[in-house]
Amino acid sequence: MNFYNEVYKRKDELLEDLRTLCQIPSVFDPSTAKDNQPFGEANRKALDQMLAFGKRDGFITDDCDGYAGSIDIGEGEEVFGILGHLDVVPVNETGWHYPQFDATLDGDRLYGRGVADDKGPLLAAYYAAKIVNEMDFEKKYKIRVIFGCDEENGSSCVKYYFKHRPYPAMGFTPDADFPVVFGEKAMVGFNLTGKIDDEKIISINGGTRSNIVPNNACACLEGSLEDYEESFNAFLKENNATGSITMNNHVVLKVDGRSAHGSVPERGTNAIVLLCHYLHTITDNKLVAFIDDYFYEDTAGKKLGIAHSGALGALTNNLGILNYEDGHINMVLDVRFSNEVDPIKDVVDAVTKKASAYDLAVDYNATPSLYVDPESELIQKLHAAYVDVTNDHEHGPQAMGGGTYAKAMPNCVAFGAEFPGRDNKMHEDDETIVFEELLQSAAVYAQALYNILKK
Numbered sequence: 001m002n003f004y005n006e007v008y009k010r011k012d013e014l015l016e017d018l019r020t021l022c023q024i025p026s027v028f029d030p031s032t033a034k035d036n037q038p039f040g041e042a043n044r045k046a047l048d049q050m051l052a053f054g055k056r057d058g059f060i061t062d063d064c065d066g067y068a069g070s071i072d073i074g075e076g077e078e079v080f081g082i083l084g085h086l087d088v089v090p091v092n093e094t095g096w097h098y099p100q101f102d103a104t105l106d107g108d109r110l111y112g113r114g115v116a117d118d119k120g121p122l123l124a125a126y127y128a129a130k131i132v133n134e135m136d137f138e139k140k141y142k143i144r145v146i147f148g149c150d151e152e153n154g155s156s157c158v159k160y161y162f163k164h165r166p167y168p169a170m171g172f173t174p175d176a177d178f179p180v181v182f183g184e185k186a187m188v189g190f191n192l193t194g195k196i197d198d199e200k201i202i203s204i205n206g207g208t209r210s211n212i213v214p215n216n217a218c219a220c221l222e223g224s225l226e227d228y229e230e231s232f233n234a235f236l237k238e239n240n241a242t243g244s245i246t247m248n249n250h251v252v253l254k255v256d257g258r259s260a261h262g263s264v265p266e267r268g269t270n271a272i273v274l275l276c277h278y279l280h281t282i283t284d285n286k287l288v289a290f291i292d293d294y295f296y297e298d299t300a301g302k303k304l305g306i307a308h309s310g311a312l313g314a315l316t317n318n319l320g321i322l323n324y325e326d327g328h329i330n331m332v333l334d335v336r337f338s339n340e341v342d343p344i345k346d347v348v349d350a351v352t353k354k355a356s357a358y359d360l361a362v363d364y365n366a367t368p369s370l371y372v373d374p375e376s377e378l379i380q381k382l383h384a385a386y387v388d389v390t391n392d393h394e395h396g397p398q399a400m401g402g403g404t405y406a407k408a409m410p411n412c413v414a415f416g417a418e419f420p421g422r423d424n425k426m427h428e429d430d431e432t433i434v435f436e437e438l439l440q441s442a443a444v445y446a447q448a449l450y451n452i453l454k455k
């Protein structure tokens with residue numbers, strides 16, 4: 001069976017479905033949350049739409065109280081799970097060259113929030129399941145395509161889902177990289193709080209999500225333009241940065257950074273950290289000092305004394321959110337590291353010690369690492385499917401920093417859909433995927449499902 005040809009025959013339909021899903025701005029919105037739509041109206045709408053695709057195609061669907069849903073495809077004693085998500089991260093209002101909430105085909109690429117993370121890959125896997133289902137062979141597993149509505153905001157959707165529904169025997173999540181991910185770093189999310197009064201600084205704000213490098217930050221200061229203008233402009237020049245200084249009751253400083261996924265903070269420029277590097281020259285405020293002392297030009301935790309490199313890669317550290325107003329501090333850090341590191345002894349204790357010296361209190365949430373033997377049957381079969389379809393013999397199973405859904409169920413790993421060396425700009429402006437590669441990923445998924453379902 002040439003799976004690519006089968007996918008290609010359905011490419012217009014797949015694109016149409018993707019456009020329909022991407023036109024729903026399914027960003028977590030607590031203001032419209034209610035019974036049966038815990039993550040807001042748009043996420044509920046995206047869930048209804050995906051369930052409608054399943055019904056249209058003649059499958060049995062399941063709505064798990066608006067947290068997640070599923071489509072059952074085919075017959076089999078056991079269940080093989082595919083775990084994707086329908087929610088997306090917020091968009092910046094400026095910075096996009098295409099409509100944020102659509103799937104626009106320009107040349108060979110699709111653009112729009114969700115085309116790569118994760119609506120496109122989820123649909124690619126769904127189409128793959130449909131193709132394999134139409135093939136006449138004796139199948140070991142029924143396929144269950146499961147889709148959550150809160151992956152980008154803590155994955156409470158699948159936690160709820162698996163509290164109320166059984167685990168599939170095994171599965172994959174099409175929400176990361178090809179060839180296949182055998183390991184994912186452990187994570188600690190920190191919440192730092194405190195109260196530090198300041199005569200000069202009225203507020204500092206930046207960032208929207210722990211897992212995004214903030215691309216802008218803003219400070220409100222007492223005084224007049226003349227107090228800061230010269231030094232601020234010199235600072236921008238020195239750091240090769242853009243920003244602005246304006247007067248609006250107070251002096252307002254804005255600094256631009258560059259966003260990137262929080263698991264690869266070294267690819268971005270953190271606007272909060274940059275702004276605090278300037279503010280540290282005009283104040284000895286302990287919050288500003290903490291940020292400048294431990295985060296400036298360091299996303300590897302060297303200055304915090306927690307740097308480490310292991311089987312799953314090097315430790316990363318992202319300061320994702322800062323809200324500092326009327327002296328009240330709320331700061332969010334996202335730290336990811338290999339399985340050899342002790343989350344409490346090596347990371348939490350070290351950060352707590354440093355933070356308390358700056359009058360900051362620490363609260364945290366730890367997620368364990370994931371490790372599936374690269375020699376296991378699951379990894380081997382998924383990898384073989386990838387090699388079969390792409391003819392890429394160069395790249396083997398790998399580890400990564402992103403925490404995917406794979407951690408939500410046993411015997412599950414992340415599998416595609418970003419190809420090696422590609423940057424689909426997930427979580428960034430102009431999120432994109434090469435349409436041809438999306439079709440190719442569907443072919444890889446179909447080959448993988450065939451390898452696994454075959455008795």
Ligand SMILES: [Zn+2]
Nearest residue numbers: 117118151175
């Ligand atoms: Zn995702």
